[in-house]
Amino acid sequence: MTTKLFTATLALMLVSVLTAQTVRAETPNEVLISLHKEAAGTPGFQNFEAARGKILFNTKHGNDWSCSSCHTDNPSAQGKHAKTGKIVAPLAPSANAERFTNPKKVEKWFKRNCNDVLGRACTAQEKGDVLSYLLTIKN
Amino acid sequence: MSNLNILPVLAAAILAGSLSANIVHADDNEKGSRGKYSGENRGKPLQPAQNNAKFQQECSSCHIAYSPGLLPAASWRKMMTGLDKHFGSDASLDAQDNKEITDFLVKHSSNRWSATTAPLQITESVWFKRKHDAHEINPVVWKNPQVKSPANCLACHPQAERGNFNEHDIRIPK
Numbered sequence: 001m002t003t004k005l006f007t008a009t010l011a012l013m014l015v016s017v018l019t020a021q022t023v024r025a026e027t028p029n030e031v032l033i034s035l036h037k038e039a040a041g042t043p044g045f046q047n048f049e050a051a052r053g054k055i056l057f058n059t060k061h062g063n064d065w066s067c068s069s070c071h072t073d074n075p076s077a078q079g080k081h082a083k084t085g086k087i088v089a090p091l092a093p094s095a096n097a098e099r100f101t102n103p104k105k106v107e108k109w110f111k112r113n114c115n116d117v118l119g120r121a122c123t124a125q126e127k128g129d130v131l132s133y134l135l136t137i138k139n
Numbered sequence: 140m141s142n143l144n145i146l147p148v149l150a151a152a153i154l155a156g157s158l159s160a161n162i163v164h165a166d167d168n169e170k171g172s173r174g175k176y177s178g179e180n181r182g183k184p185l186q187p188a189q190n191n192a193k194f195q196q197e198c199s200s201c202h203i204a205y206s207p208g209l210l211p212a213a214s215w216r217k218m219m220t221g222l223d224k225h226f227g228s229d230a231s232l233d234a235q236d237n238k239e240i241t242d243f244l245v246k247h248s249s250n251r252w253s254a255t256t257a258p259l260q261i262t263e264s265v266w267f268k269r270k271h272d273a274h275e276i277n278p279v280v281w282k283n284p285q286v287k288s289p290a291n292c293l294a295c296h297p298q299a300e301r302g303n304f305n306e307h308d309i310r311i312p313k
Binding site: 081104108115 | 229
């Protein structure tokens with residue numbers, strides 16, 4: 001009984017530590033590093049490329065929207081939701097210090113937007129390419 | 140004996156009387172077996188006094204955070220289980236956030252919706268259509284690019300985000 005309780009407490013502590021980590025604020029570079037670690041495990045991976053990210057960002061991939069449909073082709077500018085018209089704050093970290101500092105938020109939006117734009121989840125390579133591109137943009 | 144026979148009849152008559160009184164009250168001057176707007180009526184209040192930060196933050200990323208009282212509980216439940224295909228867009232949340240927001244929406248959903256319908260679009264409900272029909276609003280208004288769509292409450296209701304759709308606060312763009 002005591003052992004069970006101990007295990008449960010330990011599990012609970014572990015969960016809270018993990019949760020705390022996922023919501024911990026990071027820098028865009030730290031986000032890029034963890035994407036790099038993820039991508040490094042896939043066969044054929046060489047490096048992230050900003051140029052490839054820029055193309056991915058501005059091109060449609062079989063669906064109605066590209067990333068730039070809402071974020072515009074200038075990620076340091078304010079965007080506008082293609083359907084609702086709601087203002088979208090700038091995406092480039094140089095123009096908006098909040099961007100790519102919350103891993104949970106990064107994951108949430110990549111999942112949503114990749115589904116909308118590509119009809120599937122993005123690979124770590126693709127995410128890394130796009131973030132590399134966004135990091136090349138100077139305000 | 141005859142007195143005893145009369146009792147159930149009397150009880151039934153009283154019951155019927157109170158039921159019809161209820162219906163008339165709910166009807167609020169409009170005909171319909173389910174009450175005003177055929178039972179598809181928005182709640183009152185539309186927005187609870189106490190807001191929920193997660194609801195506010197998550198539901199206003201792409202559009203305004205529509206007041207929970209605009210739809211019945213069944214609509215919100217349906218909405219929140221289909222967020223991965225939310226009006227043609229992926230708006231999915233993690234399980235924990237989803238639950239918190241669903242609970243908030245359901246708790247403060249329309250308290251005047253008696254129909255069994257559960258639309259996903261606020262603009263499909265009877266009260267919405269009645270309040271925005273050609274008698275109420277010149278159809279030209281809908282063609283104004285500033286209005287864009289009937290889902291764009293803010294175009295004419297500047298305080299929509301606070302759940303205020305008061306007639307006196309309406310500003311129709313020219």
